[in-house]
Amino acid sequence: MSDKGEVDLTGAKQNTGVWLVKVPKYLSQQWTKATGRGEVGKLRICKNQGKAEVVSFTLNEELTTVDTIGEKSSMVRAPREHPFTLQTVGGQTLAVFTENSSDKIALEGLVVQRAECRPAVSENYMKLKKLQIEELSKPMRFSQQLDKAVTTNYKPVANHAYNLDYERKKKEEGKRARADKQQVLDMLFSAFEKHQYYNIKDLVDITKQPVIYLKEILRDIGIYNVKGTHKNTWELKPEYRHYQNEEKSD
Amino acid sequence: MQIGSSSSSATEYVVRVPKNTSKKYNIMAFNAGDKVSCSTWTQARMERDMSNRRIYGEEETPDGAAGSEFGKKQREEARRKKYGIVTKEFKVEDQPWILKVNGKAGRRFKGLKKGGVTENASYYIFTQCADGAFEAFPVHSWYNFTPQAKHRTLTAEEAEEEWGRRNKVVNHFSIMLQRRLRQQEQGEEEEEEGEKGGKKKKKKGGRGGDLRIHDLEDDLEMSSDESDGSNGDDDEAKSKAKQDKGPKGKGKKKKKKKGSDLEGFEDSDDGDFEGLEVDYMSDESSSEEEEPEKPKPSKGEDVPKGIDEMSESEEESEEENKNEEDGKEEEEEEDGKKTPVQVEKKKKKDSSGESDSSEDSDIEGEAASALFMKKRTPPKRGGVRGSAGSSRTGSRPGTPSIDSAATSNTLRAAANKLEQGKRQTTVPSSETPATKRLKMEPSPQSSSGKSTPQPVSGKSTPSSSDVLLTEDAVRRYLIRKPMTTKDLLKKFQTKRTGLSSEQTVNVLAQILKRLNPERKNINDKMHFYLTE
Numbered sequence: 001m002s003d004k005g006e007v008d009l010t011g012a013k014q015n016t017g018v019w020l021v022k023v024p025k026y027l028s029q030q031w032t033k034a035t036g037r038g039e040v041g042k043l044r045i046c047k048n049q050g051k052a053e054v055v056s057f058t059l060n061e062e063l064t065t066v067d068t069i070g071e072k073s074s075m076v077r078a079p080r081e082h083p084f085t086l087q088t089v090g091g092q093t094l095a096v097f098t099e100n101s102s103d104k105i106a107l108e109g110l111v112v113q114r115a116e117c118r119p120a121v122s123e124n125y126m127k128l129k130k131l132q133i134e135e136l137s138k139p140m141r142f143s144q145q146l147d148k149a150v151t152t153n154y155k156p157v158a159n160h161a162y163n164l165d166y167e168r169k170k171k172e173e174g175k176r177a178r179a180d181k182q183q184v185l186d187m188l189f190s191a192f193e194k195h196q197y198y199n200i201k202d203l204v205d206i207t208k209q210p211v212i213y214l215k216e217i218l219r220d221i222g223i224y225n226v227k228g229t230h231k232n233t234w235e236l237k238p239e240y241r242h243y244q245n246e247e248k249s250d
Numbered sequence: 251m252q253i254g255s256s257s258s259s260a261t262e263y264v265v266r267v268p269k270n271t272s273k274k275y276n277i278m279a280f281n282a283g284d285k286v287s288c289s290t291w292t293q294a295r296m297e298r299d300m301s302n303r304r305i306y307g308e309e310e311t312p313d314g315a316a317g318s319e320f321g322k323k324q325r326e327e328a329r330r331k332k333y334g335i336v337t338k339e340f341k342v343e344d345q346p347w348i349l350k351v352n353g354k355a356g357r358r359f360k361g362l363k364k365g366g367v368t369e370n371a372s373y374y375i376f377t378q379c380a381d382g383a384f385e386a387f388p389v390h391s392w393y394n395f396t397p398q399a400k401h402r403t404l405t406a407e408e409a410e411e412e413w414g415r416r417n418k419v420v421n422h423f424s425i426m427l428q429r430r431l432r433q434q435e436q437g438e439e440e441e442e443e444g445e446k447g448g449k450k451k452k453k454k455g456g457r458g459g460d461l462r463i464h465d466l467e468d469d470l471e472m473s474s475d476e477s478d479g480s481n482g483d484d485d486e487a488k489s490k491a492k493q494d495k496g497p498k499g500k501g502k503k504k505k506k507k508k509g510s511d512l513e514g515f516e517d518s519d520d521g522d523f524e525g526l527e528v529d530y531m532s533d534e535s536s537s538e539e540e541e542p543e544k545p546k547p548s549k550g551e552d553v554p555k556g557i558d559e560m561s562e563s564e565e566e567s568e569e570e571n572k573n574e575e576d577g578k579e580e581e582e583e584e585d586g587k588k589t590p591v592q593v594e595k596k597k598k599k600d601s602s603g604e605s606d607s608s609e610d611s612d613i614e615g616e617a618a619s620a621l622f623m624k625k626r627t628p629p630k631r632g633g634v635r636g637s638a639g640s641s642r643t644g645s646r647p648g649t650p651s652i653d654s655a656a657t658s659n660t661l662r663a664a665a666n667k668l669e670q671g672k673r674q675t676t677v678p679s680s681e682t683p684a685t686k687r688l689k690m691e692p693s694p695q696s697s698s699g700k701s702t703p704q705p706v707s708g709k710s711t712p713s714s715s716d717v718l719l720t721e722d723a724v725r726r727y728l729i730r731k732p733m734t735t736k737d738l739l740k741k742f743q744t745k746r747t748g749l750s751s752e753q754t755v756n757v758l759a760q761i762l763k764r765l766n767p768e769r770k771n772i773n774d775k776m777h778f779y780l781t782e
Contacts, residue, residue, distance in 0.1 A: 009294055042263065
């Protein structure tokens with residue numbers, strides 16, 4: 001996508017002015033509950049000689065209900081009146097850019113006014129705050145006394161599940177039988193096609209051969225290296241490998 | 251809904267918070283001082299800076315096929331868990347932005363995400379819509395954009411260097427200029443050498459304009475300071491000159507180095523030589539940065555001869571040319587003088603070189619001791635040399651170009667080298683007596699061997715590339731300026747004189763004994779000089 005990084009500069013060109021407003025957390029939570037078109041309240045701007053002087057936001061009635069845990073919703077209500085504290089942008093140039101879901105970037109505009117949304121202090125607000133503090137002050141972890149002692153964890157004599165597994169395995173495999181050398185070689189080669197280095201245990205797993213027998217075969221066709229890493233691994237001898245090219249020689 | 255008020259007008263706007271925006275709003279913050287005006291942007295590109303990805307990528311061992319291990323990934327995981335190593339995820343979201351404005355020639359910015367923006371309060375962007383209502387969008391993240399420098403900057407090491415020299419360097423423009431020059435050279439060869447070369451260039455170039463009376467100026471720190479200071483304004487103009495002079499300065503420096511090497515086989519105390527990459531055996535000096543062991547003076551002296559060019563390697567003439575360019579008085583003067591002398595000396599060398607090796611072995615110990623700055627008994631064999639010189643060897647066009655470096659190297663090495671060269675031998679009978687007399691440590695020879703007629707001097711017409719190592723020549727050098735043994739050796743290159751380096755050393759030692767020059771310790775090195 002050639003224009004993936006391309007920034008849409010229409011906002012900057014139009015010099016669209018936006019306001020950057022800092023909004024308290026509870027208020028933004030209330031706003032997320034908005035229904036319909038998303039109307040959350042009303043903004044009243046009193047201008048004096050063209051400049052916005054007094055700005056106040058009024059929260060819609062239906063959004064004042066606060067969802068709290070363990071409290072009745074009607075107990076605490078969010079305050080409705082929120083005067084805005086206006087601040088200048090200062091020397092900073094604050095631009096707003098948006099990112100699309102398809103990763104397109106567009107410049108929406110420049111911030112012309114900064115404001116802080118403050119709740120008008122009221123009983124309601126105080127209660128709300130109290131609630132918040134209580135919630136936050138609860139520790140994340142807590143100790144709880146149990147009524148009954150836990151008796152479900154036995155100390156097993158032997159690991160039952162493990163035991164079963166073990167016996168099952170023994171039954172199934174018995175001692176690993178030595179298969180035909182050629183067959184084993186085939187298995188090994190196909191394994192080494194996938195990976196270059198193998199642990200002996202893994203090879204035993206793959207080939208299901210007894211270790212000694214397998215080691216003998218490996219000594220023929222492979223080399224054991226202490227690759228510098230912890231585990232010692234087997235790999236095929238150079239004459240047997242053809243990793244970049246065609247198939248291996250045998 | 252309009253509500254009129256007395257003096258100020260108050261209007262109410264509906265505030266909407268759209269629910270289903272696919273667009274994420276972010277803040278792009280610029281510093282006040284950067285004077286960024288978005289309206290001037292004609293075009294902009296912005297992408298995530300993925301340069302940190304490899305840190306999180308871990309070392310990727312090949313997956314499958316060659317080089318991979320069975321179950322490697324799982325084992326690595328288990329190992330990490332066991333040790334409690336928690337690796338942070340590489341989140342694309344948190345990566346910085348790279349913003350390029352107005353294309354290639356425009357500005358570049360890097361935008362770093364500011365943390366903690368949405369933790370306790372949310373920022374909203376209030377935009378006024380067409381219907382007068384406000385729409386509020388939550389700000390997803392905040393990026394602080396800083397402009398990136400497009401001009402060349404010094405690296406940390408370079409900056410530290412320059413800082414150390416801040417009191418000395420007057421002209422600051424040259425700092426970046428030199429760095430750029432340095433980088434150009436680096437393109438040609440190894441970085442290490444290039445930097446050294448560049449550094450030296452700068453250093454030496456500074457002295458380029460000064461009249462060089464003394465080789466030692468190369469090594470004295472003071473001179474570099476002075477020249478740097480004095481060059482102040484002229485630096486830029488001289489930068490070119492500096493480069494030219496650079497190799498010359500180096501040549502001189504090398505000469506010094508060789509001298510010191512030979513003088514006592516002691517470690518060079520001169521810290522300036524540390525890190526110098528000196529290739530004693532190199533025949534070619536392919537670029538200025540490599541350290542060809544070609545002493546400038548010897549080159550310089552070859553120039554006027556002309557005949558010498560045949561036997562010389564290219565670089566030598568190169569260096570000569572450079573020497574010429576600079577037009578150092580001293581050099582040329584020396585050259586002029588040396589021309590006849592050198593020839594003589596070469597002749598002498600040749601002849602003595604051709605003499606028995608027994609001579610060598612005999613005199614070896616003497617020479618060695620002589621060169622090791624012990625008090626020399628006046629050598630009384632000047633005259634002998636003269637006669638010996640009469641037997642001139644033919645030209646040796648095929649002589650391999652053996653650097654004078656070879657001579658200044660260990661005696662053995664040099665001797666070997668020379669032995670490889672051709673030595674036309676026309677050992678005259680007159681030589682034998684000369685040789686014998688040499689062995690005998692002749693005392694009857696007066697110490698005014700200096701004044702002993704040197705028939706060889708008559709033979710100032712050299713055959714091609716012959717230079718004689720005569721007492722006269724040595725005396726001439728020493729009168730003009732103090733020289734170390736190394737310097738002297740450089741004057742008498744083995745391939746010129748036809749002597750092996752050992753022989754050269756021996757003969758020179760004898761001459762010095764005869765001349766009994768005065769000594770002076772300059773810059774920790776023993777120099778000889780004569781006052782006539």
